[in-house]
Amino acid sequence: MQNRIHNFSAGPAVLPEEVLQEIQEEMISYRGHGLSVMEMSHRSKVYQGIIDDACDDVNEILSLGNEYEVLFLQGGASTQFYMIPLNLCADDKVANYVNTGAWATKALKEAEKIGKKIHIAASSKDKDFTYIPKEFSISENAAYVHITTNNTIRGTEYKIDPDTNGIPLIADMSSNIMSKPIDIKKYALIYAGAQKNIGPAGTTLVIIRKDMIDKINPGLPTMMDYNTHIDKGSMFNTPPCFAIYVTGKVIRWILNKGGLKAMAEINREKADYIYNILDNSDFYRGTVVKEDRSLMNIPFRLPSEELEKKFIAETMEMNMLNLKGHRSVGGCRASLYNSQPMKAVQDLAQFMLDFEKKNK
Ligand SMILES: Cc1ncc(COP(=O)(O)O)c(C=O)c1O
Incomplete structure (x- = not known):
């Protein structure tokens, strides 16, 4: 065994040693197929098995049932800051945001940038983002309420899954996804860059409740449209094959740990x-x-x-x-x-x- 440092990075972050070892064993020839996952066609049966297993494990660990679509996208959580208002805020609607720090601020600025009406439903800016606001004031005609469940820079975290009275709740879970049980039914869309809790950099997990699909704005650029990725099982274009493979292994590792x-x-x-x-x-x-x-x-x-x-x-x-x-x-x-x-x-x-x- 080689010596490993203690890695306290905020992301990309430490991965389970068991997972790294498994990857090492499968590196030169994945399960006897004679090539590594990095070299495999994403259209092959073997790779389809890998991504299907990863999606099934996301489904199992979060008890998604039949109500959600699981996507592995690219562009980081930062691209979701843009895709969410683009897809899910119609022109006559208002995108609501809870501002709990730098990442939440970046998310709401992307909505503003593309001309969406936004409303700050709550904010902890008054005290330098040192707490989580407990109350919302949701606007009329709200498209959704966006929260950041864990604030990586400030170190604050939601301890509950908030209630938004039927308004779709969207959550950036980049830095606490799969770290604890959640009440999945409360969320209309969850997204997380994999590189903190569930894998390496390169893929972003997006989980979207099926009733939201009807609300997707028409006429979007192909790669920015959630429908594209839902219709093609995250394989409209070449997916980040290796990152998805490793993420799948980390999620399986979490399942195996209980x-x-x-x-x-x-x-x-x-x-x-x-x-x-x-x-x-x-x-x-x-x-x-x-x-x-x-x-x-x-x-x-x-x-x-x-x-x-x-x-x-x-x-x-x-x-x-x-x-x-x-x-x-x-x-x-x-x-x-x-x-x-x-x-x-x-x-x-x-x-x-x-x-x-x-x-x-
Ligand atoms: C809470 C949160 N949201 C979004 C991001 C941005 O993620 P990405 O680098 O995948 O775009 C980060 C990165 O640290 C984060 O901590």
């Missing part, structure tokens, strides 16, 4: 290691309100920027990488996605305690 309930318990246990330190320290400081803090991304500050620099430098010497906070907010951030091993979190917690003792 599914979303088991993930939620492990994720809670991992996050508690770090939050307990923040709560019992006058050296480290969490940056968001307690009730809304994320189990996935934990930002924290030290008493000074000098100490933060020293902390980052020393963690790197200990082979703990990517603990620097996002450049827009500074400080430190530990990302503890599904695939983050418990041992990495325990080692980080121990390091934090030792560092505090030495530098207080």
Whole structure:
């Protein structure tokens, strides 16, 4: 076994070692077929089996039943910022957004850019995005309400699946998808870049409730139209074959670990290691309100920027990488996605305690 670092990156992020090993075994000749998945025609039976299995596993893990379409698209979650209003907000409708940080702001700006009427249904900008707003004021004639269920930069997370009184709820779940059970019926559309919780960069999972398909605006550019990808099973053009293959394996890995309930318990246990330190320290400081803090991304500050620099430098010497906070907010951030091993979190917690003792 080769030595691996502890990787606290916000994304692309750590993948399960078991999955990497399986990929390694299948790299030169996928299951005896004599070629790797990267070299395979996406029109082959073997590849069709791979993408079908990935879709089935998404269906199983989220209990989608017959009501949703599962798509693996390209262009990242950022392309969904544009595709959602383009497809699902008619000209006489209003796109509602909850603004909980940089990603939510980017999403609503894309709707504005293409001339859609938007309404901010709630915002936590007044307190520098350090909390999740609990109430909405949804506009008249709303096309949908868009939320960001986990705010990767600020470290806040919805703890409930909000109620929008029948208005379609759309969620950017890029940084907490499949990290816990959700009430899927509440959501009209979910999307997530794979590269945090469920795979490598290169594919974006989009799950769309079938009743939304009738609402898709007519006459859209082919690649921007959800209908194109639904009709062709995510294979209108060459899909990101390898990224979908790896994502399928990570989702299978989550299922084999006991599914979303088991993930939620492990994720809670991992996050508690770090939050307990923040709560019992006058050296480290969490940056968001307690009730809304994320189990996935934990930002924290030290008493000074000098100490933060020293902390980052020393963690790197200990082979703990990517603990620097996002450049827009500074400080430190530990990302503890599904695939983050418990041992990495325990080692980080121990390091934090030792560092505090030495530098207080
Ligand atoms: C919550 C959230 N939404 C969207 C994005 C953008 O994703 P992508 O890089 O796949 O476009 C990110 C990336 O970090 C994110 O954290």
